[in-house]
Amino acid sequence: MDKREIAGGLIWLFFAVLVIISSLKLGVGEFHNPGPGFFPFWSALCLGIITMMLLGNHFLKKDAAENTSIAGIWKTLNWGRNVVIVIALFIYCLVLPILGYIPATLGLMMILFYTGKMKPWAVICAALLAVLLTYCLFYYGLKTPLPRSIWPF
Amino acid sequence: MDTLQGLLYGFSVALQPNNIFLVFVGCVLGTLVGVLPGIGPVAAISILLPLTFQLTPAGSIIMLAGIYYGVMYGGSTTSILVNVPGETASVVTCLDGYQMARQGRAGSALGIAAFGSFIAGTIGLIGLQFIAEPLSAVALKFGPPEYFALILLGFMFISYLSHGSMLKAGLMAFLGLILSSVGLDPITAQQRMTFGVLNLYEGLGVAPLAMGLFGVAEVFNSLEKTISTKILKVKIKNLFPNKLDWLQSKWAILRGTLIGFFLGILPGGGPVLSTFIAYGVEKRVAANPERFGKGAIEGVASPEAANNAATSTSFIPLLTLGIPPNVVLAVLYGAFLIHGVVPGPLLIQEHPDVFWGLLGSMYIGNVMLLILNLPLIPLWVQVLRIPDRVLYPLILLFCVIGAYSINNNVFDIIVMVIFGILGYLFKKFGYEAAPLILCFVLGPMFEVNLRRSLLISQGSFSIFFTRPIALTAIVVCVVLLLFNIYQTFAGKSRPAVISE
Numbered sequence: 148m149d150k151r152e153i154a155g156g157l158i159w160l161f162f163a164v165l166v167i168i169s170s171l172k173l174g175v176g177e178f179h180n181p182g183p184g185f186f187p188f189w190s191a192l193c194l195g196i197i198t199m200m201l202l203g204n205h206f207l208k209k210d211a212a213e214n215t216s217i218a219g220i221w222k223t224l225n226w227g228r229n230v231v232i233v234i235a236l237f238i239y240c241l242v243l244p245i246l247g248y249i250p251a252t253l254g255l256m257m258i259l260f261y262t263g264k265m266k267p268w269a270v271i272c273a274a275l276l277a278v279l280l281t282y283c284l285f286y287y288g289l290k291t292p293l294p295r296s297i298w299p300f
Numbered sequence: 301m302d303t304l305q306g307l308l309y310g311f312s313v314a315l316q317p318n319n320i321f322l323v324f325v326g327c328v329l330g331t332l333v334g335v336l337p338g339i340g341p342v343a344a345i346s347i348l349l350p351l352t353f354q355l356t357p358a359g360s361i362i363m364l365a366g367i368y369y370g371v372m373y374g375g376s377t378t379s380i381l382v383n384v385p386g387e388t389a390s391v392v393t394c395l396d397g398y399q400m401a402r403q404g405r406a407g408s409a410l411g412i413a414a415f416g417s418f419i420a421g422t423i424g425l426i427g428l429q430f431i432a433e434p435l436s437a438v439a440l441k442f443g444p445p446e447y448f449a450l451i452l453l454g455f456m457f458i459s460y461l462s463h464g465s466m467l468k469a470g471l472m473a474f475l476g477l478i479l480s481s482v483g484l485d486p487i488t489a490q491q492r493m494t495f496g497v498l499n500l501y502e503g504l505g506v507a508p509l510a511m512g513l514f515g516v517a518e519v520f521n522s523l524e525k526t527i528s529t530k531i532l533k534v535k536i537k538n539l540f541p542n543k544l545d546w547l548q549s550k551w552a553i554l555r556g557t558l559i560g561f562f563l564g565i566l567p568g569g570g571p572v573l574s575t576f577i578a579y580g581v582e583k584r585v586a587a588n589p590e591r592f593g594k595g596a597i598e599g600v601a602s603p604e605a606a607n608n609a610a611t612s613t614s615f616i617p618l619l620t621l622g623i624p625p626n627v628v629l630a631v632l633y634g635a636f637l638i639h640g641v642v643p644g645p646l647l648i649q650e651h652p653d654v655f656w657g658l659l660g661s662m663y664i665g666n667v668m669l670l671i672l673n674l675p676l677i678p679l680w681v682q683v684l685r686i687p688d689r690v691l692y693p694l695i696l697l698f699c700v701i702g703a704y705s706i707n708n709n710v711f712d713i714i715v716m717v718i719f720g721i722l723g724y725l726f727k728k729f730g731y732e733a734a735p736l737i738l739c740f741v742l743g744p745m746f747e748v749n750l751r752r753s754l755l756i757s758q759g760s761f762s763i764f765f766t767r768p769i770a771l772t773a774i775v776v777c778v779v780l781l782l783f784n785i786y787q788t789f790a791g792k793s794r795p796a797v798i799s800e
Contacts, residue, residue, distance in 0.1 A: 151728075151729050151730075152729075153453070155729045155731075159471060162537060166478055166493070169492075169493055173485075173490065173492060177759060178754055178760075178761075179754065179755070179757075179758045179759025179760075180755070180759070181750075181751045181754055181755075182488070183485035183487075183488050183490040183492055184492070186477070186481050186747040186750070186751070187477075187478055187481045187492065187493070187753065190432050190474045190477040190478045191474075191478055192476040193470075193474050194471060194475060194478065197467055197470050197471045197474065198471060200467055201465070201467050201468065201471070204467065205540070225523070225524045225525075226524050227598075228524060229520045229524055229724070231719060232520070232523070232696070233717065236696075236700075236713075236717045237714075237717065239700070239713075240710050240713050240714050240717070243704075243713075252700075253393030255697075255700075256693060257699060258694035259466060259692075259696060259697075260689070260690075260693055261525075263687075263688070263689025263690070263693065264689065265689060267692075273690065277693070277694060277697060279776055281697060281698075281701060285701055285705070289351060289353075289354060290354050291350065291353070291354075291701070291705045292705070292708055293701070293704070293705075294704065294708075294710070
């Protein structure tokens with residue numbers, strides 16, 4: 148039994164039900180006068196039907212896969228690095244409006260390069276170079292407004 | 301304006317110094333993206349889209365299109381020298397291209413790929429030039445039922461041709477449709493699934509979504525693996541194909557061009573499908589099919605020709621009907637809208653500079669790529685030596701800046717990261733993101749045309765069966781669906797083509 152398929156299927160079913168409820172609240176309308184909920188309702192219904200077909204297909208398969216766990220997907224992979232990067236990106240989103248582009252991005256790039264097992268001096272140099280070059284390219288070269296800090300400097 | 305007049309006008313737009321520069325930048329960036337495995341044209345266009353915000357609509361579309369066809373040229377370099385396809389459409393080139401490189405014939409392989417691409421790309425552009433205007437005139441007669449049916453056909457093709465389960469592809473397609481309905485209802489302006497978040501009133505942006513699903517997700521996937529790429533140490537000589545190479549390849553290039561030309565127009569077709577079919581046809585018609593997979597030059601010439609012909613002709617449905625036939629052009633469609641240009645039957649009339657300028661720039665870009673690619677191959681090979689621990693953080697940085705600069709809003713970065721995580725999980729669980737993004741882009745048009753059709757017909761679905769074009773498209777959809785059900789029960793596999 149492939150637990151990945153079952154887990155995925157249940158998540159999709161739950162999502163489809165949520166969208167259907169939300170669409171009913173918006174008002175599905177009728178065929179001659181579809182309401183705002185018409186399109187998401189039918190899309191979610193089709194999504195739910197397909198999910199049930201997938202789950203049914205999975206259970207009816209004669210040559211069922213061996214007992215594959217969800218954790219098994221990441222068994223031989225270095226997934227810890229991705230976790231660190233995701234956390235760093237969310238923290239970056241929080242501090243970016245406060246600190247502005249250069250300090251916040253410098254911190255982010257140092258974390259990203261550090262997770263690549265670069266030497267500390269290389270991390271600092273590479274991060275500084277990346278931030279300054281992109282600042283010059285986007286802010287001065289392409290006139291792209293980049294976030295400023297809440298302080299006047 | 302007749303076709304030749306239009307083309308001359310197009311050259312006058314494309315040959316302006318700033319536009320020539322943009323063609324050059326697009327081609328170089330596209331080739332670079334094509335050379336680098338992992339980051340494909342979808343991620344590249346969505347990441348580089350913000351660079352175009354200060355440009356004119358014609359200039360930005362010219363540059364982004366340059367990236368698209370530049371990728372097709374660049375992808376063959378890594379396929380031949382490293383046996384790792386730079387992007388999906390170059391997968392087939394690995395089979396014989398790498399073997400040719402191992403036999404000391406890397407120059408011939410690279411040369412015939414470049415020249416074959418140039419010939420096929422040019423023929424594709426001639427087709428685009430002559431088909432676009434008449435097709436636009438026909439498309440002006442299309443109403444909501446026709447548009448609805450054609451978009452539905454596009455969804456069916458993209459689901460049918462997706463790698464893996466068609467049910468999963470269909471699921472992703474419906475997810476894309478649901479995500480496209482977040483925001484204000486297009487007809488009543490009522491809020492839908494915004495949860496009171498002001499940033500969601502205009503819906504989710506296609507650029508952060510695409511960057512997340514294809515750029516960030518790919519970075520996550522690559523960072524957790526440790527694969528080293530061994531670049532073949534060969535002296536690349538004789539980049540110009542010799543007489544024997546041409547004799548062996550000329551019919552392969554012609555066949556590949558024809559296959560790519562017609563498949564490029566089909567929704568869900570495009571460069572990727574064309575390369576697989578072209579290779580299969582070449583092997584079937586060859587006098588000695590056992591040579592394929594062991595360094596047959598036709599195995600490089602035909603797919604590369606098909607690839608580039610399809611790249612050119614895939615612009616036809618986008619520019620004339622406003623229906624992107626594949627995922628890359630779906631993102632390009634989003635780029636058009638961001639710049640205030642609506643692709644479709646009125647594009648030639650309302651924005652002749654964009655249409656003809658794009659066409660003219662593609663002719664110029666084709667020549668540029670031929671000139672750039674061959675001498676710069678040693679440079680592209682050096683690019684492959686950039687360590688992943690430097691490359692991927694830089695790609696993430698570009699993604700972050702790109703996402704922010706769309707609306708100067710951190711919310712777009714958050715959307716990109718969330719969809720990056722989702723895209724990463726989709727891959728792990730065997731779901732393809734390509735149907736999602738295509739349906740997300742086309743969802744609003746699909747919904748509006750469906751609702752308008754039902755309003756016109758007072759709720760009767762017979763409107764889709766009483767109009768010939770709509771009926772034809774729906775019949776093809778039903779045939780595809782029944783064919784797939786038959787294949788499933790008969791235990792046969794579909795042509796598994798990755799549609800990105």
